[in-house]
Amino acid sequence: MRSRGARLLAVLGLLWAGPAEAQVLDRILAVVAGHVITASDIEAFLGLGLTGVAPGAADAEERVLEHLIDRRLVLDEADRLLTADPPPARIETALEEVAARFSGPDAFASFLARTGLSPDDLRQILRDEARRESYLRARFGPPEPADDDLRTYYEQRSGEFAEDGRPNGFEAAREAVRQRLLAIREAEIEDWIADLARRAPIARFDR
Numbered sequence: 001m002r003s004r005g006a007r008l009l010a011v012l013g014l015l016w017a018g019p020a021e022a023q024v025l026d027r028i029l030a031v032v033a034g035h036v037i038t039a040s041d042i043e044a045f046l047g048l049g050l051t052g053v054a055p056g057a058a059d060a061e062e063r064v065l066e067h068l069i070d071r072r073l074v075l076d077e078a079d080r081l082l083t084a085d086p087p088p089a090r091i092e093t094a095l096e097e098v099a100a101r102f103s104g105p106d107a108f109a110s111f112l113a114r115t116g117l118s119p120d121d122l123r124q125i126l127r128d129e130a131r132r133e134s135y136l137r138a139r140f141g142p143p144e145p146a147d148d149d150l151r152t153y154y155e156q157r158s159g160e161f162a163e164d165g166r167p168n169g170f171e172a173a174r175e176a177v178r179q180r181l182l183a184i185r186e187a188e189i190e191d192w193i194a195d196l197a198r199r200a201p202i203a204r205f206d207r
Helices: 004-014 038-049 062-082 088-099 105-114 119-140 145-157 170-199
Strands: 014-020 021-024 026-030 035-038 200-203
Touching: 014 026, 026 038, 026 062, 035 038, 038 062, 038 170, 062 119, 062 170, 088 105, 088 119, 119 170, 145 170
Parallel strands: none
Antiparallel strands: 014 021, 026 035, 026 200
16 A cells, blocks of 8 residues: 555545535545545456455445554554565566456556556565565464474374264365465464454444
């Protein structure tokens, strides 16, 4: 997202259509510890495919808003602990991957213009995404459990993966074990972010 100062100027700026009428350029939907989240942020993250929420999904905009609030809380923690920036090459690769989701360069550029983002703005978003992922990995482990972790978890709880009372071998239970570990990690992250949210100043505004 753009800097707080730039975002506030965009939100508070007015486009004059005549001597007696004005139109607000953007709408503030939430403020998280001083960081503004606007309607154009939701449109940008949804359209760029940065949240895992499909544009046509039920309550898509509300789900993206929740994601952006959680994202800001995690980034504040990453900032506090001085999480390092990723290599520039990684950001350029991520930028290419996002651009490839559009029908062509013109469609990509048009979407950025409509949401008020420059390529450098998007690079900063992707840089923050990489830092957020790095912080979560350091705190909660990798998003995809290693084979050794799967096997250790299974060996400690093999009885929980039995079928019809009969032991289920590790290979047969591998995916069930993987899904269990993914769910545990996700729950731990959700609980941690919920605790951050209880302690952070968060203001939401009617849409």
